[in-house]
Amino acid sequence: MSTPGNESYSTGRRWGGWVNCALAVLSVLALAAMANYLSYRHYTRASVSENIDLEFSSRTKLMLRQLDNEVMVTVFYDEEESTRVMVLELLKKYQHANPLVRFTAVNPLREPAKAREVIRRCRLPEQARNLIIFEANQRMQIITHGQLTKMDAAGRTAQGELVFKRTAFLGELHFTSAINAVSNPVAPQVYFLTGHGEHSPTNTGSAGYTKCLRLLTDLGAVAAPLQLNRGTSIPADCRLLVLAGPRTEIDPTERAKLEQFLQNGGRMLVLLNRDSRAGLEFLLERWAVTAHNDVILDPENTLGDGTLRVQQFMPHPSVRALQKGELSVRLLMPRGVEANTESALAAEGTQATTLMVTGATATARETSVQGPADVTRTGSLSVAVAVEKGAIPGVQAENAARVTRMVVVGDSAFLRNDRIDTDANREFAWHSINWLLNRAALLKGIGPKPIHEYRFEYTQPQKHRMFALLLVILPAGTLLLGAMVWLRRRA
Numbered sequence: 001m002s003t004p005g006n007e008s009y010s011t012g013r014r015w016g017g018w019v020n021c022a023l024a025v026l027s028v029l030a031l032a033a034m035a036n037y038l039s040y041r042h043y044t045r046a047s048v049s050e051n052i053d054l055e056f057s058s059r060t061k062l063m064l065r066q067l068d069n070e071v072m073v074t075v076f077y078d079e080e081e082s083t084r085v086m087v088l089e090l091l092k093k094y095q096h097a098n099p100l101v102r103f104t105a106v107n108p109l110r111e112p113a114k115a116r117e118v119i120r121r122c123r124l125p126e127q128a129r130n131l132i133i134f135e136a137n138q139r140m141q142i143i144t145h146g147q148l149t150k151m152d153a154a155g156r157t158a159q160g161e162l163v164f165k166r167t168a169f170l171g172e173l174h175f176t177s178a179i180n181a182v183s184n185p186v187a188p189q190v191y192f193l194t195g196h197g198e199h200s201p202t203n204t205g206s207a208g209y210t211k212c213l214r215l216l217t218d219l220g221a222v223a224a225p226l227q228l229n230r231g232t233s234i235p236a237d238c239r240l241l242v243l244a245g246p247r248t249e250i251d252p253t254e255r256a257k258l259e260q261f262l263q264n265g266g267r268m269l270v271l272l273n274r275d276s277r278a279g280l281e282f283l284l285e286r287w288a289v290t291a292h293n294d295v296i297l298d299p300e301n302t303l304g305d306g307t308l309r310v311q312q313f314m315p316h317p318s319v320r321a322l323q324k325g326e327l328s329v330r331l332l333m334p335r336g337v338e339a340n341t342e343s344a345l346a347a348e349g350t351q352a353t354t355l356m357v358t359g360a361t362a363t364a365r366e367t368s369v370q371g372p373a374d375v376t377r378t379g380s381l382s383v384a385v386a387v388e389k390g391a392i393p394g395v396q397a398e399n400a401a402r403v404t405r406m407v408v409v410g411d412s413a414f415l416r417n418d419r420i421d422t423d424a425n426r427e428f429a430w431h432s433i434n435w436l437l438n439r440a441a442l443l444k445g446i447g448p449k450p451i452h453e454y455r456f457e458y459t460q461p462q463k464h465r466m467f468a469l470l471l472v473i474l475p476a477g478t479l480l481l482g483a484m485v486w487l488r489r490r491a
Helices: 011-041 058-066 083-097 112-122 171-183 210-218 252-263 281-285 320-324 425-436 460-490
Strands: 071-076 101-106 131-136 139-144 149-156 162-169 189-193 222-226 238-244 267-271 289-291 294-297 307-310 329-332 337-339 350-357 363-366 375-378 382-389 404-409
Touching (some): 058 083, 058 171, 071 083, 071 112, 083 171, 101 112, 131 171, 139 171, 171 210, 210 222, 210 425, 238 252, 252 267, 252 281, 252 404, 320 425, 329 425, 337 350
Parallel strands (some): 071 101, 189 238, 238 267, 267 404
Antiparallel strands (some): 071 131, 131 139, 149 162, 289 337, 294 363, 307 329, 337 382, 350 382, 363 375, 382 404
């Protein structure tokens, strides 16, 4: 006979327990399946870090939203290369944002047949390796391994050889530009005027314009040099003519060709500098722009390297994104250029708009062969102007008669190879060129942020104080507090 309290479960109660347990397990599995289904169909991705590698820039997001044609990407990389993993992860983010971006990975060592096909299709040299190839609209853009990483000197070996280390991954900057370049079916033709001491787009030195040329390539444009002093005319396919800081005089015949080009609805980017003696003042005056022979100084906004930080933008499509993003452009002792629609020489219907002005305490000093002279102007001084003539309100410029557009900047050094990546110089060039080419869709958003390096420097007394605080005072204070607690507990 069993005693009360020790009765075993009956068969029915045991089966009831098992059924109850099974139903609980099934309920948990059903809830997990439903949660996975909902998260797969309805999800939101968000970045909780300010790291620029974790979140797309506004320009990339805008470009991916507007992308409506398929872009094929081939990752032609050796598996042993560490950058390959970062490339694939970044391309997954692009594909996630827009499935029209599709990519495949080809390992030249393990997949020789596929590698030969890529080399044949893309017309690559046999030894080509570590490339990312973007293709769309029968156009191709190739990003090399060296473009993806920023390398800085980390020191020297015992033998005195420089040692470099990777300090940044620039994938988004180049991938967005490549997708934008191949997805545009038409490649505008851009010419650089040469023969007057201009910055050369083929010069890879600090004073060259190869990075500016690369920017044009990222926009899908085709650039070429143009010499007018050889009896040539401005080609009919010229969508944009760049005058990159001419130093010597442009003769009257050439200036007449420039004037005719503008009269016919041409687009021109004019970059002057304090040493320019090109003789363009009269031509610019006819288009409501006054180019002063002076140098603008603004001590309150001048940095240690002598560059002037300009961060006041006027309402205009070419600088709207910079103004909204509270960015700044850095110029080097710019020349004053200002809108002058009241000029007696300006043609009727010409609209000139100031783009950037200095701080309120800036001064302008006249320049001559001997150097700076007396102060001629003070206050917020204009350093960039946009000109437009022939635009019809409410009508797209490309569908109406040809519209003349011009951007004049009082400095050409800010787009040199050593300065284009400073502050928002590249952004200003990007938006100005897109406005000149009438690409309204590309005037919105800001590209990937520049990579900043922070360096802390201390004086010798500051180092001594930090040493005392970190290695003496804090440890001693901790030990003293512990001793006081121990004595208190003993008591």
